[in-house]
């Protein structure tokens with residue numbers, strides 16, 4: 178799928194055309210390829226990722242970090258299969274991600290296997306992303322807009338919440354951390370925190386994010402059956418007591434982790450279903 182693929186098909190077809198016709202076709206093809214490459218820089222890489230589905234809940238969700246509402250078992254559960262910064266054997270640990278919605282909230286659930294529960298940050302808008310941390314980014318439309326909402330919370334429930342502006346001025350990104358929305362979050366864990374003398378089991382995080390939070394900048398694509406937004410779910414996994422080394426896993430592939438995880442063209446789509 179995509180323009181570059183179409184371009185290749187045309188190229189093979191022109192091999193059988195008379196020379197003159199082929200030349201015209203080639204000019205057309207190279208123009209098409211240039212456009213496709215330009216779009217790949219900023220547009221969503223759709224077609225590479227399957228759409229993630231978030232089911233509607235008619236049950237009340239108690240935000241307690243427990244996967245005990247029956248509706249959580251009926252919605253899609255997808256593992257974060259794209260790993261980055263893997264340097265040691267235990268850096269690649271499993272995360273399962275789920276999402277629900279109703280008229281008031283988006284609900285998230287992260288189940289994370291973790292042999293070494295590790296956390297330091299306690300401040301709001303600090304650096305929870307250097308700890309064991311669950312993250313979600315939302316673009317409130319099915320597009321790779323230059324603006325996304327972000328929530329990053331570690332095992333201490335310390336939140337770095339922000340609105341991220343890609344290429345704000347002179348090509349530089351800006352993170353507006355003064356955005357401090359209300360939401361509910363709870364975690365559970367099975368193990369010992371910041372104690373690497375034993376092997377831990379893991380932790381969970383459950384969140385309820387009011388949809389009204391997304392009205393901060395203006396009108397948004399309203400959530401109803403069939404709505405698409407662009408999202409990225411991320412897990413940071415820190416296993417060392419000292420230093421800032423951590424591994425990263427994502428719901429959709431981002432390829433170039435050296436840039437960061439805030440590349441809107443690497444997000445994928447969520448579909449809100451009944």
Ligand SMILES: [Ca+2]
Pocket residue numbers: 302337338339353354355356357358
């Ligand atoms: Ca904030």
Ligand SMILES: [Ca+2]
Pocket residue numbers: 291292293294295309414415416
């Ligand atoms: Ca860890």
